[in-house]
Amino acid sequence: MPPAAASTPASSPAPGAAQGSARDRVLDAYEELLAEQSERAATLDAVAARAGVSKGGLLYHFASKEALASGVLDRFADLIEDDIRRMREAEDGPVDYFLRTSIPTDSRFERAIVAIARLAQAADPRARDALASAQRRWLEVLQEAVGDPLVARTIMLIGDGMYYNTALLPAANNVLRDETDIDDLVALIRRFAEGGRPSGR
């Protein structure tokens, strides 16, 4: 009986170990193809090839494409918990942390988000829920940090804009990502969040 795709959320193998199990390599390959190429490009054949297994071998670990998606969603559930915690404990505060991590960094976390965003575009309801849920978490922390809900939502929109630009316009030709210095942006938003406190609420 194949391991039930969505069963072991947090059983990461000893970090630094021999490069991960076949199961993990498959999930990595799927995520990479989703994020670096497209949902269409992430076929079972392509995933298997990149993971260094056969299609049959892949399907032993993940009985269907849906199970494969469940796999990345499960891993994301752990990553978002880590991120929220780090955001809360960040030295320069949640706003600073949030904005800086909204910039593309090739981290596992960013790759997972872009991969899931691609699944969401492919109309996968679970992927949409996962993103909506993550968004609520971030927003909650931002709101605690800046006080005003509108300012918090505005900061989130800026972060989303960064991700949109990453996911949509990779490679070259991205004005916003390439010409915006993150330190300048953070400084601007900080003044904005402090000084721009609206009248109401």
Place this chain on the structure above:
Amino acid sequence: MPPAAASTPASSPAPGAAQGSARDRVLDAYEELLAEQSERAATLDAVAARAGVSKGGLLYHFASKEALASGVLDRFADLIEDDIRRMREAEDGPVDYFLRTSIPTDSRFERAIVAIARLAQAADPRARDALASAQRRWLEVLQEAVGDPLVARTIMLIGDGMYYNTALLPAANNVLRDETDIDDLVALIRRFAEGGRPSGR
């Protein structure tokens, strides 16, 4: 000889006329399926069915799927010109216009952008170029309006964030879109753009 998909950019039929040619209906159907569903859902079969023609009929007007994409990109080229002009002439200024039109409105323009965003996610280089180009146009106008480049880019990021949320999290469960009042947002950003002028440049 079939009409070469990308030949007549601006030959829109008399507005209000008998509901458009088959060619236009096909393009509308393709755009709708892309924007409302997904790139995968926009198959030739589905497009033909929604446009009320057979697959063969569709392929007479657009010899390939690539030609179909060219069709929506050509129409977008006209729409973006209109939008930039309207943005420049907007009564309450470009910033106000830009932010308000970044909110989903079910207009033809918005539908085209989301459709092209979906094509861009499917790794269509022309769709990516079209979005990058449109972005440069908007940014240029914003920069003229607000002066500071960083503030202009920040406003663009907010608009992009809105689109990201529209394209990614349609239907319910979108905190940002559903709970953000556009008037409040515009007022906030206006104060931000005026008061928040940074030191440098």
Place this chain on the structure above:
DNA sequence: GTCTATACATCGATAGAC
């Protein structure tokens, strides 16, 4: 200009050997 019929490729998934 629009249709039906069909060729051809590719993808997801199954079966069964090792």
Place this chain on the structure above:
DNA sequence: GTCTATCGATGTATAGAC
């Protein structure tokens, strides 16, 4: 646990009648 072989469904595109 991993492989090869293959089936069935679906998608793009062509051929040719009307």
